[in-house]
Amino acid sequence: MPSVSIDLVPDLRLGGGAIEDLPGVLARLGAKHPLIITDKVMADLGYLPRLEAILQASGLGSGRFLDTVPEPTVACVEAGVSAYQSGSFDALVALGGGSAIDTAKAMSALIGSPGDMRDLKVPNMVHETALPVIAIPTTAGTGSEVTRATVITDEATDEKMLCMGPGLMPAAAIIDFELTLSLPARTTADTGIDALTHAIEAYVSRKANPFSDQQAIGAMRLIAANIRTAFHQPDNRAAREAMMAGATLAGMAFSNASVALVHGMSRPIGAFFHVPHGLSNAMLLPTLTQWSIPHAQQRYAQCARAMGLVEGGRDDAMACQRLVEELAALNAELNVPSLAEFGVVEDDYFKRLDIMAEQAAASGSPANNPRIPSHSEMIELYKKVWR
Secondary structure (H helix, E strand, C coil), X not given: CCCCCCCCCCEEEECCCHXXXXXXXXXXXXXXXXEEECEHHHHHCCHHHHHHHHHHHCCCCCEEECXXXXXXXXXXXXXXXXXXXXXXXXXXXXXXXHXXXXXXXXXXXXXXXXXXXXXXXXXXXXXXXXXXXXXXXXCCCCCHHHCCEEEEEECCCCEEEEEECHHHCCCEEEECHHHHCCCCHHHHHHHHHHHHHHHHHHHHCCCCCHHHHHHHHHHHHHHHHHHHHHHHCXXXXXXXXXXXXXXXXXXXHHHCCCCCHHHHHHHHHHHHHCCCHHHHHHHHHHHHHHHHHHHCHHHHHHHHHHCCCCCCCCCHHHHHHHXXXXXXXXXXXXXXXCHHHHCCCHHHHHHCHHHHHHHHHHCCHHHHCCCCCCHHHHHHHHHHHHC
């Protein structure tokens, strides 16, 4: 196969209590006054005060930007840039889920760009950013802390814009599973299935490579074995630690192999109907996996084996059947609602099928899928997911 370029976070700290390493990470980057990008929930839970206390104990000051939103928007990013410009900050520390991390990455890119956020979406590539970003995830799922991508919603068009490039890779990531112990069950489920989707799509992607394959397989093993326990037993430290490691591996996998059809079709659902990203992935995953299997049966069968659904000797067709059954069973156990149950109005959904299919294709992700749908096929898949 042709050579591939592998992008990795230069400084990765992993383990319980790793958040204490933040002053050392900043020192390595030559930063002394970071702006912390987070939200009021992180402040109320005590994570933000703890982070500030860690910095203060090392003689470091910091600023706060508390206005990140669950699905980051252009307005949110621009507000963050204004907060940065109001002080003398030399780094961005993102504390929270994928939204906080995506916001910080987009801020750094926008600060260093002569244009606006819309100029940074694919097919354009972000090669440089103005400030180092230190990502501290508090969920096990998005993988944004180890990826060269960010997704920002354009409120003017209701488009979830995918931005990519080596400049969006964080300068450091602190992966502390203890920060996930307070996650509610719904967030645990949604981010966990998001991570599983990352791993599966990276493995079947047309851009898959030997490096990403190993990360994806490792992620599937960890997530499949622990997601139910983390959901039902939120204080199970072993399950939380395994989910955090699995999500990080899955992030590495898709950052170096790309996601595919599920993510491409998921983004418009999130933009138009405000369905959380991981949840919209879960709604799509069983149906789109079943549709894609005929064009990569062996690869999907290996996913089933990695997840422990069949023994190695079982034939590929049986393994693929078990994979689809497991994805549906996982959704049922983790209480994933249908679009209608979530509150999406049928008429609103169906009148947007054409533009959703257009936006999904424009993101580029469906082109990485083993089976690439036409515009009309994508519309039919959206209809099938509704049913």
